[in-house]
Amino acid sequence: MSSSKHSDLSARLSKIVGPRRVRVEAAHLDELSWDALSEGRLHPLKRPETALPLCVVEPGTTAEVQKIIRLANEERIPIVPYGGGSGLMGGALSICPNILLDLRGMNQILAIDTAAHSARVQAGVVLEALEKKLNDASFILGHDPWTLPVATVGGAISTNSVGYRAGIYGSMGDQVLGLEAVMADGEILRTRGVRKSSAGINLNALLIGGEGCFGIITEATVRIFPAPQARLLSGFMFESFAQGYAAVQDMFLRRLRPALLDFGDDAEKHEAGAVLYLGFEGNRDTVEAEASRARSICAQRGGTRLPDGEAEGFFRDRHVIARRFMQNRRQRRERGRDGIYHDWIHVALPASKVLAFRAAAATIIERRSVRLHESGLWVHPELFSMRLGTADHGTNQAQLRLEETIEELLRLAQKMGGSMEYTHGIGVKLASLMAEEHGYGLEVMRRIKQMLDPNGILNPGKMGL
Ligand SMILES: Cc1cc2nc3c(=O)[nH]c(=O)nc-3n(C[C@H](O)[C@H](O)[C@H](O)COP(=O)(O)OP(=O)(O)OC[C@H]3O[C@@H](n4cnc5c(N)ncnc54)[C@H](O)[C@@H]3O)c2cc1C
Structure with a gap:
């Protein structure tokens, strides 16, 4: 866009929201051009082009958003909505010059x-x-x-x-x-x-x-x-993932519904075995009865109870990582520049297939010489995650290997009747797997998108649309 067109755009946007809420400082544009997708999770060969936003606009009302969208539609300028910018898949990444709509106001x-x-x-x-x-x-x-x-x-x-x-x-x-x-x-x-x-x-x-x-x-x-009257947190150690998984399945079979369920075999935290954290909350009587029932199921499945302070500490510190992320967004974005790469999968599977998926995934991970740091469940027995890592010395081969491993695992989850992602969305990171995920459904989404947004101004290039 020529500089006169650019200043005309800023002037027109300033008329809508006021000049102080149209931001064009280079450092601000750069900061908001990325969300929490780090460079190390996108190999250069697979990375889309990125571009700075033309400007950042901070609307305060729906009427202002309406006027901005009408202007963008008229001028065929893409709009990228931006909330907290903590999305991990590049949904708010600026991949073409755009008006970045910072909605935090x-x-x-x-x-x-x-x-x-x-x-x-x-x-x-x-x-x-x-x-x-x-x-x-x-x-x-x-x-x-x-x-x-x-x-x-x-x-x-x-x-x-x-x-x-x-x-x-x-x-x-x-x-x-x-x-x-x-x-x-x-x-x-x-x-x-x-x-x-x-x-x-x-x-x-x-x-x-x-x-x-x-x-x-x-x-x-x-x-x-x-607000719940009571919350009871407890932790259990199991000798194996399969044992702990069986305890979780027993709990769901008996209709126990923990508010918090976090289960995993993080080798860095515990040398062997798998740890289950449970939290029940609600009315005191019900919570006590549920927690006691869960304790006996865990004991029957060979789980040993951890000191209560451990589960409480786990729950208390759950937002610490996000606070660190806010203090150092830039460092997070550059993760991977040191040649150390991490990535993860969060797949939804039929509960009956979780252990089979885990075993097949372990074979793939070993064949591809990638390191498995942790596998686990969150919230439900169907929601399964793995955290993987690898390192090289600047050749990017390890990064590519990690990315291809992730893709193979996600395709495996799809083939086993699951969904490739249950929590972080698609953004640019998983866009290429949307056809396998949805089949004709992707075409349905594309037609809806085309009908509602024929000029393709709303966050183009995301979700494979
Ligand atoms: C350290 C860390 C921990 C995380 N933990 C979790 C977790 O526990 N659970 C979890 O689910 N996720 C987690 N995430 C991912 C992230 O926090 C979530 O995806 C969150 O929901 C994103 O919210 P946001 O406001 O930051 O959205 P953004 O990143 O700003 O945007 C996300 C997507 O929504 C679009 N968007 C934003 N606002 C609007 C709007 N008003 N209208 C239309 N589109 C909009 C954006 O364009 C983008 O595509 C974590 C991320 C980090 C960095």
């Missing part, structure tokens, strides 16, 4: 309705700010990811994020009752904030996990929950 908590168990908020509200406000009213949000202090409601809905306590409260998408969104043509879509409707298809689904490709979420009405 839309941070009003509009209503908390404790009788309806719902809250209506602007999309840029940071989850932790909402959580604190709800706690004052003896309620909780229920959605509690590592990134509670940085992620926004709009970003969490757009990635259909999963948090620590999702076992009883669901994913962020499950908590959505109603949404307000500005669509590519500038029209406003408002869905009704009710628990259940059978009046046609659920249009919230266009935006939940939509990564800003179908509309910009400006407001959300979400479910909230009365």
Whole structure:
């Protein structure tokens, strides 16, 4: 874009939001051109071109977003919505010159309705700010990811994020009752904030996990929950992953539903065996009965109880990594430049296939000479993760090997009837696997996208659309 066109664009945007909320400083553009996808997780051969945004615009109201989108549509300039910028798949990465829509200024908590168990908020509200406000009213949000202090409601809905306590409260998408969104043509879509409707298809689904490709979420009405009277946390050590997995399956078979379930065989933390952390929360009597039942199941399956302080410390420190990320975003983005690479998979599988997948994955990982640091479950027995790593001395061969291993594992999960990603979305990182994931479904998504956004202005190049 020529410099006169560029300054014309800034002037027109300034008329909408005021000059102070149109940012063009190079350092700011650079900072917001990346989310939390690090360079080490994208091999140079597979990395899309990146570009600085033309400018960053900070709207405060839905009407301002509407005017910005209309202008972008008229001028055919892509829009990249940006919440907390903590997305791990490059959903908010600037891959072409764009107007970057920084939604963090839309941070009003509009209503908390404790009788309806719902809250209506602007999309840029940071989850932790909402959580604190709800706690004052003896309620909780229920959605509690590592990134509670940085992620926004709009970003969490757009990635259909999963948090620590999702076992009883669901994913962020499950908590959505109603949404307000500005669509590519500038029209406003408002869905009704009710628990259940059978009046046609659920249009919230266009935006939940939509990564800003179908509309910009400006407001959300979400479910909230009365603060639990009690929470009981406990930890167990099992000799093997299979033993611990059997205990988890027994618990679900007996209809126990822990709010928190974190199970894994992290070799760096524990030399051998696998550790299970459980958290039950709700009414005191129920929680005590559930925790006692879980203890006896774990004992029957050979689990030994860890000191209570360990599980409590694990839960207390769950947001520490996100706070570190906020202090040093830049360093995180450059991870991998030292020739040490890490990546992970978070796949959803039928519970009956988790152990078979884990065994087949171990064979692939060994064949490809990649190191497996950890495998585990989060929230449900179906949600399985692996953390892998490798290192080289600047040749990038190890990075490529790691990336190809990840791809092979994700394809294996798809072949076994699973989904390649249950929590972080697709962005640019997993876009090339969307055809295998959805088959004709990807074509359906592309047609919807084409119809709603014929000029392709909303976050183009993401999700394989
Ligand atoms: C250290 C660390 C720990 C993490 N832990 C977790 C975890 O426990 N659970 C989990 O699920 N994820 C986790 N993540 C990933 C990340 O925090 C989540 O994906 C989060 O939901 C992203 O929210 P955000 O506001 O930062 O979104 P962003 O990164 O800003 O955006 C995410 C996507 O949504 C789009 N978007 C943002 N706002 C809007 C809007 N209003 N309307 C439309 N589109 C929008 C963006 O364009 C992008 O495609 C973690 C990340 C890090 C760095």
